[in-house]
Amino acid sequence: MSGKKEVILLKAKESNLSEILREALSFTGFKNRGKIVIKPNICMPQYVPGAVTNPLLLYSLVELLRENAEEVIVGESDGYNYSCSLAFKKTGIEAAVKKAGGRTLNFSEDKFVQVRFREPHVKKLILPKTLLEADALIDAPVMKTHEFTVYSGAIKNLFGLIPDRRRIFLHPYFNEVLFSLFSFLKPKVTIMDALTAMEKNGPTRGTPVKTSLVLSSKCPLALDIVATKIMGIDWKEINHLNYIAGKIELKEEDIKAVGYSLTKVRRKFALPLADLPVRLQHEIFKHSFLTKAVFCNSDLIKIFQKLLTYYRKLSEAI
Helix, strand or coil: CCCCEEEEEEECCHHHHHHHHHHHHHHHCCCCCCEEEEEECCCCCCCCECCECCHHHHHHHHHHHCCCCCEEEEEECCCCCCCHHHHHHHHCHHHHHHHCCCEEEEHHHCCEEEEECCCCCCCEEEEEHHHHHCCEEEEECEEEEECCCEEECHHHHHHHHCCCHHHHHHHHHHHHHHHHHHHHHCCCEEEEEEEEEEECCCCCCCEEEEEEEEEEECCHHHHHHHHHHHHCCCHHHCHHHHHHHHHHCCCHHHEEEEECCHHHHCCCCCCCCCCHHHHHHHHHCCCHHHHHHHHCCHHHHHHHHHHHHHHHHHHHHC
């Protein structure tokens, strides 16, 4: 791949977010106009720093974009077992976005468009119409570990753009799905919320880590690779990152980190511990038929979740 993919590291705190985000957007040369969609990471129906994109960061970003953009939409899809509309309210994101002059949109309630792809196991995906009609997509993930993918960031955040909560059925072909989304949607800018990151059992049960950073790049994959270096994780061991890097022939030497010193912010993040339920789901996700058989039965899932909660409480007590 010709040309360096640059990623900027910016030291940040909540009190100077507007200034930092202006610098982040300027660095990428982003053309702020038309209809802009922002995809945050909302992986649970309440705000937990290091798990969910900071509402104040989204407020500052929307307010900044509204200086010239015709419309700014912060969009997310329903989780497997919760409504995104409820999550917008409970996390404080809906109020923050509205105050800044934007609006939130539950993609699972939008009109759908079928998009065709050429991957062996991913022939088509359903995507929200509003997203496809937008002039630009801004990816706004959180920097964290993940029980199933070890690391979660910019590329992984795109998975939530699939509005059908049954997207969990796509896990057996996860790498292909993420590559299809990455190559088709082409986010104009990625702005990573690393004000507070997460280690151990992310994406929701981990330990918050105060990192006081914002990362930005035109290339979400390059940004993910830099983020893993900050976290002390070998990106080549993250299946979806290694898969997509191979597909687009991106090498580590093609990436340049600028701004705040990478060596000053490096910290060895504690990785997720895969307990029995996580290991079991890993095995299920290896098989398409098994994944559908298990996760299409909502009553079975409720029983599984109750057993999971009981198991983990018992494990913590021992």
